[in-house]
Amino acid sequence: MDTQPIYPIGQRIPNGMLEDNYPRNMWWVAALREEVTEKPLARWLLETPVVLYRTENGDTAAMYDRCPHRWAPLSEGHVDGSRIICPYHGMQFDTKGNCVKAPTQQMTPKSAQIPSYETREAGAYVWIWMGDQSAIDCEPPDVSYQTDPNWTFMSGYYDVAVNWVLVRENVLDLTHIPFLHANTFKQNDWVTAPETYMDGDTICYEQEFDLAPLSPLFCAGMGLPEDKPIKRKQVGRMPTLAVSFSDWMVHDPQPESGRRSDFVVRGCHIVTPAQRGRTHYFWGAAFDVPELSDEVIEKTSKNVVAAFDEDKDLLEKMQTQISNDPRGLNYLEVTLGADGAGIKVRQVLNKKLEAEGRSLK
Numbered sequence: 001m002d003t004q005p006i007y008p009i010g011q012r013i014p015n016g017m018l019e020d021n022y023p024r025n026m027w028w029v030a031a032l033r034e035e036v037t038e039k040p041l042a043r044w045l046l047e048t049p050v051v052l053y054r055t056e057n058g059d060t061a062a063m064y065d066r067c068p069h070r071w072a073p074l075s076e077g078h079v080d081g082s083r084i085i086c087p088y089h090g091m092q093f094d095t096k097g098n099c100v101k102a103p104t105q106q107m108t109p110k111s112a113q114i115p116s117y118e119t120r121e122a123g124a125y126v127w128i129w130m131g132d133q134s135a136i137d138c139e140p141p142d143v144s145y146q147t148d149p150n151w152t153f154m155s156g157y158y159d160v161a162v163n164w165v166l167v168r169e170n171v172l173d174l175t176h177i178p179f180l181h182a183n184t185f186k187q188n189d190w191v192t193a194p195e196t197y198m199d200g201d202t203i204c205y206e207q208e209f210d211l212a213p214l215s216p217l218f219c220a221g222m223g224l225p226e227d228k229p230i231k232r233k234q235v236g237r238m239p240t241l242a243v244s245f246s247d248w249m250v251h252d253p254q255p256e257s258g259r260r261s262d263f264v265v266r267g268c269h270i271v272t273p274a275q276r277g278r279t280h281y282f283w284g285a286a287f288d289v290p291e292l293s294d295e296v297i298e299k300t301s302k303n304v305v306a307a308f309d310e311d312k313d314l315l316e317k318m319q320t321q322i323s324n325d326p327r328g329l330n331y332l333e334v335t336l337g338a339d340g341a342g343i344k345v346r347q348v349l350n351k352k353l354e355a356e357g358r359s360l361k
């Protein structure tokens, strides 16, 4: 493990958050699986209008959401078998974006072709590759625990009016919990920085804590009393820029007889750039406990949302400040020891963009 680099005061590490800073050649999450049905779904992804739908065979399809005839959004049309049909003059397109029928004429115009995108279903999500379709060299990150019956998984969604990097860095530096979430998470012992390191291309952090009560947000999921001191290790991983996990490894040193002493609570933070200054944020929370009751799920989700509302509110205010200030990003940015993971995000981002022949200011 390395120690966190401390950058000199005033040295800004580029993050490009006022520009198009989205790598194309990687898997991003487009939607929850259940959102993609035979009714077309319109969604902006990486400043591109995309229509997603499910064919009669159950496959997912994604393409540019703009008919090449007179530009009607195909998402306003309907699906027939594997085809999507434009609502305006009825042109039909297959899942690769090729026009296969123009109802008013015999000839199908060959030029009537729209970009289509590869999709995958993994865990709770539909993933999309928006870049060079011939450059696909990997599958989406492993999120199989989300559909594993030994886990209970809950999820939610936010449309956040910020660049995606602000959310990504937020969820990788949880030392903001005792401050921003003092009245929600109430995990007020997180006031020192974790160790951060790279495991291949995966950003990791780890930190152990002494006996202390666990955040009440998670106690119900494990059946723990809210005031019981437990041991806890925090482990974070960011396998790709699209997704990171925050594991709360809980150890109850004095479990009641017949009860488990160890649990994992896994936060999942998925960000997808939408439009300039807008980000899709799909959050997940899971316990390695099967079939938690609806009541526990509802209570936990409600409390998680109350905390994440605080992030959304502050991050949007930060973006507004940065966007409206004529100095933009050219303003003092101090880096602290707790920014180890955030700095690595920017480094991974720059490397990824450079591989696509781009760079950030």
Ligand code: FES
Binding pocket: 067, 068, 069, 070, 071, 072, 086, 087, 088, 089, 090, 091
């Ligand atoms: S705009 Fe789509 S068929 Fe005319």
Ligand SMILES: [Fe+2]
Binding pocket: 170, 176, 177, 180, 181, 307, 308, 311
């Ligand atoms: Fe937060």
